[in-house]
Amino acid sequence: MNYFRIVLSEFSESEKEILLKHFSNTDDSVFAVITPRQVDRGALMSRYSRTDKSMRRIFLDEFLQNENRGEEFYSKVLLEYGDDSVAELGETQIAIEGLSNIAVKKIEDRRIGLSYLEKSSRYVAWDKKVNGEYKFFRDPDIMNSKHADQYLESCNLDFEVYSKNIQLMTSYIQEREPIENQKFKNSSGEDVLFLHLKDEGDIKSATRIYNATIRAKSLDVLRGILPASTLTNVGITGNGRAFEYLLTVLYSSNLKEERETATKIHRELDTTIRSFVKRADDKHGKALQSYLSDLKNTASTFNKKYLKSKKTKDFLVQMVECESEKRAEDKIISALLYEQSLGMSYHEILSQIRKMSSPVRKKIIKTFSDLRQNRRHRPPRGFEMTDYTFDLLTNFGMFRDFHRHRVLTLERQLLTTDHGFSVPKEVLSLGIRKDFEDCMYKSKEIFNLLRQKMPEQAQYVVNFAYKYPYFMKLNLREATHLIELRTVPQGHQDYRKVAQEMFKSIKKIHPNLSQIIRYVDLKNYNLERLESEKRIEEKRKRL
Numbered sequence: 001m002n003y004f005r006i007v008l009s010e011f012s013e014s015e016k017e018i019l020l021k022h023f024s025n026t027d028d029s030v031f032a033v034i035t036p037r038q039v040d041r042g043a044l045m046s047r048y049s050r051t052d053k054s055m056r057r058i059f060l061d062e063f064l065q066n067e068n069r070g071e072e073f074y075s076k077v078l079l080e081y082g083d084d085s086v087a088e089l090g091e092t093q094i095a096i097e098g099l100s101n102i103a104v105k106k107i108e109d110r111r112i113g114l115s116y117l118e119k120s121s122r123y124v125a126w127d128k129k130v131n132g133e134y135k136f137f138r139d140p141d142i143m144n145s146k147h148a149d150q151y152l153e154s155c156n157l158d159f160e161v162y163s164k165n166i167q168l169m170t171s172y173i174q175e176r177e178p179i180e181n182q183k184f185k186n187s188s189g190e191d192v193l194f195l196h197l198k199d200e201g202d203i204k205s206a207t208r209i210y211n212a213t214i215r216a217k218s219l220d221v222l223r224g225i226l227p228a229s230t231l232t233n234v235g236i237t238g239n240g241r242a243f244e245y246l247l248t249v250l251y252s253s254n255l256k257e258e259r260e261t262a263t264k265i266h267r268e269l270d271t272t273i274r275s276f277v278k279r280a281d282d283k284h285g286k287a288l289q290s291y292l293s294d295l296k297n298t299a300s301t302f303n304k305k306y307l308k309s310k311k312t313k314d315f316l317v318q319m320v321e322c323e324s325e326k327r328a329e330d331k332i333i334s335a336l337l338y339e340q341s342l343g344m345s346y347h348e349i350l351s352q353i354r355k356m357s358s359p360v361r362k363k364i365i366k367t368f369s370d371l372r373q374n375r376r377h378r379p380p381r382g383f384e385m386t387d388y389t390f391d392l393l394t395n396f397g398m399f400r401d402f403h404r405h406r407v408l409t410l411e412r413q414l415l416t417t418d419h420g421f422s423v424p425k426e427v428l429s430l431g432i433r434k435d436f437e438d439c440m441y442k443s444k445e446i447f448n449l450l451r452q453k454m455p456e457q458a459q460y461v462v463n464f465a466y467k468y469p470y471f472m473k474l475n476l477r478e479a480t481h482l483i484e485l486r487t488v489p490q491g492h493q494d495y496r497k498v499a500q501e502m503f504k505s506i507k508k509i510h511p512n513l514s515q516i517i518r519y520v521d522l523k524n525y526n527l528e529r530l531e532s533e534k535r536i537e538e539k540r541k542r543l
Contacts, residue, residue: 011056018064019056026056035059041090090240090273094265097233100137101400102415102459103257104234106250111406113242119233121223121397121464122216122492122529126230127163134159136229140256141457147449154439154446154461155227161435162225169218172430177527179210184534205541209533216529220492221426223397224465225439228415240276243269247280252289254456312393312419312469317498319505320471321389328386328513329361330354332476335382336368362512375484375519383477383516390472390502395422397464398494405482408474415459416451417444419467422494439463479506480517487521490532496521 011019016026022035033041033055044063048055096107108116126135136155142148183191184206187199194210197203238246243265250262262280269277279285322328334350341349353361372379392402396415403410421440427433443461450458474482479502485491486499500522507514 015060018060022059023056031056090276091238092240092243092269092272093235093237094268095233095235096261096265098135098231099234099261100257100460101228101230101232101464102137103255103261104232105400105403106253106258107234107236107246107261108403110242110246110249114236114238114246116404117235121226121400122219125163125166125219126159126226127166135231136227137231137257137460139229139457139460141454142450142460145450145454147446150446150449151461154442155229157442158225158227158439158463161432161439162222165222165225165430165432165435166218168432169221169426169430170214172426173214173217173221173527176429177214179207182206182210182527182530184209185538205537209530209537212533213527213529216533217527220528221424224395224422224424224463225436226397226464227443227460228396228462228464229460230464240269240273243273244277244280244285247277248285248288249292251281251285252292314420314467315391315393317390317392317394317501317505319388319502319509320391321387321473322506322509323386325510325512326358326361328476328510329365330356331385332382332513333361333364335385336364336380338382365512366515369515369518372516372518379477379480379516381477383480383513384475386510386513387473387475388479388502388506390474390505391469392472392498393419393467393469394498395465395494396462396468398492398498399468399470400464401486401492401495402472402482402498405472405474405478407478407481408472410470410472412468412470414455415462415466415468417447417462417466419469421463421465421467423465424493436465440465476506476510476513476516483517484519488532489521489523489525490529493524493528496524496528 011026019026022033024032024034033044035041035044044055044059047058047062051058053061096104099107104118107114108118128135134156136159138152142151179194182194184194184197184202186192186197186202194203194206197206247262247266247269250258250265253259253262266277266280330350330353333356334346334353337353338344338346338349368380368382371377392399394402399412417440423433423436427436440463443463443466446461447458450461483499483503483506486495487503491499500520503514503517503520503522506517
């Protein structure tokens with residue numbers, strides 16, 4: 001007889017009835033905690049680790065009649081003992097609407113414990129006004145300065161040029177890539193030209209796919225005109241520990257928007273996981289805020305003392321640092337074989353691998369690479385044993401896409417207009433280069449006025465098309481994920497180029513190891529979203 005069945009038989013029928021309101025079942029060893037109060041869920045998990053009672057018995061004995069039990073438990077553990085890991089057990093979701101792209105990137109800098117879903121610049125247009133005004137952030141410091149009118153003029157120009165060209169760009173791309181030239185699946189599952197579709201349902205389906213593809217392409221091209229002040233929405237799922245650190249970071253910001261956002265987030269978290277975020281702005285939190293400011297000021301001091309500012313040469317992506325292929329291979333192969341090398345230390349394995357011939361090393365790497373049948377087959381962790389550092393100078397819009405990769409080290413600077421801007425070829429072909437550049441030059445003019453006294457606030461006026469410096473350090477396993485994901489056909493044409501160049505750099509220096517990156521796509525596409533939209537339509541039909 002199952003041991004758990006014997007133990008769980010202790011619950012009476014009335015207790016089972018109560019438990020079913022808080023747990024997915026009462027008679028199995030695996031169950032979901034569904035009690036409505038988030039704080040009780042986390043507290044139950046924590047208490048669970050400190051008693052030999054079953055979780056459901058703990059709930060009945062200690063939580064059912066005491067609504068404050070969760071709060072009391074966390075107050076004791078977090079404040080008296082400082083057990084930060086307990087704070088990871090309280091998870092919640094919040095939504096933030098009307099946040100600038102400067103503030104949302106600061107939030108999304110937090111890599112661990114938080115997950116984000118942000119409004120897409122590919123599927124949503126920013127051409128609508130609210131109460132007669134375009135949706136961009138009006139920073140209080142800027143609006144109280146003598147440059148307020150110039151700031152408004154610059155941002156409004158961006159939105160006007162962006163808005164008036166959406167339909168023009170859509171029509172241009174439709175003419176360049178007419179629906180008649182595209183292939184779609186008919187009722188028999190064959191790929192045929194649009195003109196050869198006979199079934200009315202197939203025609204409607206193909207038209208829906210095509211229109212979604214064209215719209216995404218048009219918005220992709222035009223997003224460079226938008227300023228960083230553009231308001232967006234973001235949903236965040238995370239645990240208490242991560243939220244607490246996020247609040248501390250935002251409270252220490254020099255931007256009012258970020259500090260006020262911290263206050264609002266804190267207020268809302270108090271309604272769901274209050275115990276987890278108590279320390280964000282108390283004496284402990286303020287001490288951490290001070291430390292974060294000290295880090296920034298110290299780096300600035302040493303920068304001014306020891307570094308001479310030089311104009312950056314134009315580039316897209318370049319490898320800065322990596323190790324020799326043999327050294328990288330030795331470490332990776334040792335890690336790959338470690339788990340099955342029972343009784344041997346990593347040092348012993350590494351010593352033997354170092355004596356291995358080059359053909360044998362190549363054979364081992366190729367064999368592991370060939371085991372991957374699609375990009376969902378992640379390389380084993382052994383491929384984390386070597387790293388690459390890349391310097392990137394991409395437009396800010398492109399940075400927003402790479403910023404989503406968090407299993408790496410990414411450091412970035414303030415957004416400026418110092419490095420020039422990129423112009424999409426479609427902007428040139430459509431003949432709107434002057435309008436596009438008018439936005440860029442106007443932004444640069446206002447940025448230079450604002451930066452003299454407000455370098456951080458000046459970021460708001462900078463367009464997505466302006467080039468932005470940052471560096472990334474990532475291991476080969478994560479490089480495989482990033483490169484394969486960011487070169488898929490439906491990806492934005494800008495970041496596909498960068499990911500392709502990253503692959504070429506790795507292949508040049510590590511030709512053998514680069515075999516693990518099996519699903520990189522080095523082709524170019526005129527309608528990146530077309531195949532993806534077809535797959536979405538197929539799923540829609542099945543549903």
